Amino acid sequence: MNTQSNGGLGTVEGDDAPAEKPLGSRAPHFIKRSRPLHVSWQVGVFVVGLAVVVAGVIMLPLPGPGWLVIFGGMAIWATEFVWAQLVLRWTKRKVTEAAQRALDPKVRRRNIILTTIGLVIIATALAVYVWKFGLAMPWNVSE
Numbered sequence: 171m172n173t174q175s176n177g178g179l180g181t182v183e184g185d186d187a188p189a190e191k192p193l194g195s196r197a198p199h200f201i202k203r204s205r206p207l208h209v210s211w212q213v214g215v216f217v218v219g220l221a222v223v224v225a226g227v228i229m230l231p232l233p234g235p236g237w238l239v240i241f242g243g244m245a246i247w248a249t250e251f252v253w254a255q256l257v258l259r260w261t262k263r264k265v266t267e268a269a270q271r272a273l274d275p276k277v278r279r280r281n282i283i284l285t286t287i288g289l290v291i292i293a294t295a296l297a298v299y300v301w302k303f304g305l306a307m308p309w310n311v312s313e
Contacts, residue, residue, distance in 0.1 A: 193256070196249045212250050219246035219254075 195202060201211050226239030241261065247254035271277055 193252045215246060215250040219243045222246055 195208070195212075197208060197211050201207050220243070222243030223240055224243075226236050226241075226243060229236035229239055241258075244254055244258055244261070248258045272281075
């Protein structure tokens with residue numbers, strides 16, 4: 171008998187990873203009871219999620235938070251479809267790993283050094299331009 175389990179609602183003693191929500195539909199119980207109602211619910215969720223994902227894809231080349239909207243559409247799909255839940259879990263895991271790597275002191279030091287070098291190169295190029303042409307815009311420079 172396992173006396174340490176808390177019904178899958180959190181962590182088990184000695185376990186470092188939090189328990190994830192069970193996979194499957196999150197539709198209300200009265201909708202799940204009726205097969206035609208549940209299928210129409212799934213179609214509705216799919217259409218709404220698809221509209222949000224398409225809007226996000228359109229926002230990728232246009233101004234707007236494209237990736238954020240795409241992940242929002244995936245979250246809508248994840249309320250009903252297991253494949254979307256698995257994709258969302260994988261994405262969350264990868265984003266968390268990337269954030270942890272970005273907070274690593276060695277990586278931060280390297281990023282600061284590379285940013286400083288880039289800024290020095292840009293400042294040098296700007297200084298050379300101003301020294302050679304003055305504060306004239308490139309399209310107004312005559313040689």
